[in-house]
Amino acid sequence: MRRQFESPIVLLGARLLSPYIMVFGWYVIIHGHYSPGGGFQGGALLAASVLLIRVAGGRRVARLQIQEFATTPLAIIGVVIYFATGLVSMAMGGYFLDYSALPIPGMDPAWLRYTGILIIEVGIGLAVMAILVMIYDNMVRGEDYD
Amino acid sequence: MIWEIELIIYIFLALSAVVALEVKDLLVAVVMMTIFSFLMALLFVAMGAIDVGFTEAVIGAGVTGILFVVVVFQTSRKSND
Structure with a gap:
């Protein structure tokens, strides 16, 4: 984003806050x-930490973290993780997103549901983070920021 | 929740909404809208909807504020009406 003035304090604060x-x-x-909480809220938090660095540092610093491409x-x-989990359980004889049909050996159905929801939410979090960052990148594209 | 604190939050909620509607500087309006979202999240948590309050705090006070700041810097900063 276009910066009005150079501020090392803002960049230092953003760098301190972003990893937490x-x-x-x-x-x-x-x-x-x-x-x-869950996938959407966690993904939005990840996107907030990435966007904080992008707003504070501009493109030169943001290139070090997650690049635009x-x-x-x-x-x-993220979307493929979500649909692959659903379709694998469908191919194994259950319904779509029926986690108890997932082919992970050595787990009873309760643990399979636990693990299946975890996999789904990692996928949702990745997709939400990437798309929120993508919206920001497309909004500042024509801007001559450095 | 203690009703005095909730009353104070309601008063600041109405104040921030009125300021966000009436102010001429759009950056101030964005900050006021972020404050509105955060107080709204506090009220959601006080009413027992923790998940809704969490989402409101993350989306309304975090990501939306950043996107509105980008929009303000790409258009004009002063309101015309």
Whole structure:
């Protein structure tokens, strides 16, 4: 984004805050199936930590973190994780997103549902993060920011 | 929740909404809308909807604020009406 003036304090604050927001986002995703939160909220937190660095540092600093061309493949990976989990359980004889039919050996159905929701939410989090970052990148595209 | 604190949150909610509607500087309006979202999230949590409050705090006070700031910097900063 176009910057009015150079401010090392804002950049330092964003650099200090961003990793903790990202760790909290992963915490929300991982604990999403038995506490408040989940894939969407955790993914939005991850996107907030990435966008904080992008707003504070501009394109030169943002290039070190997640590059602009990497957002679309990340979103596709997230959607593919979601639908692959659903379709694999469908191919194994259950319904769509019926986690108890997932082919993971050595697990009873309760643990399979637990693990299936976890896999789904990692996919949702990746897709939400990548798409929110992609919206920001497309909004600032024509801007001559450095 | 203690009703005095909730009353204070309601008063600041109405204040931030009125300021966001009436102010001429659009950046101030964006910040006021972020404050509105955060107070709304506090009220959602106080009413027991923790998941809704969490989503409101993350989306309304985090990502939407950043996107509105980008829009303000790409258009004009002053409101015309």
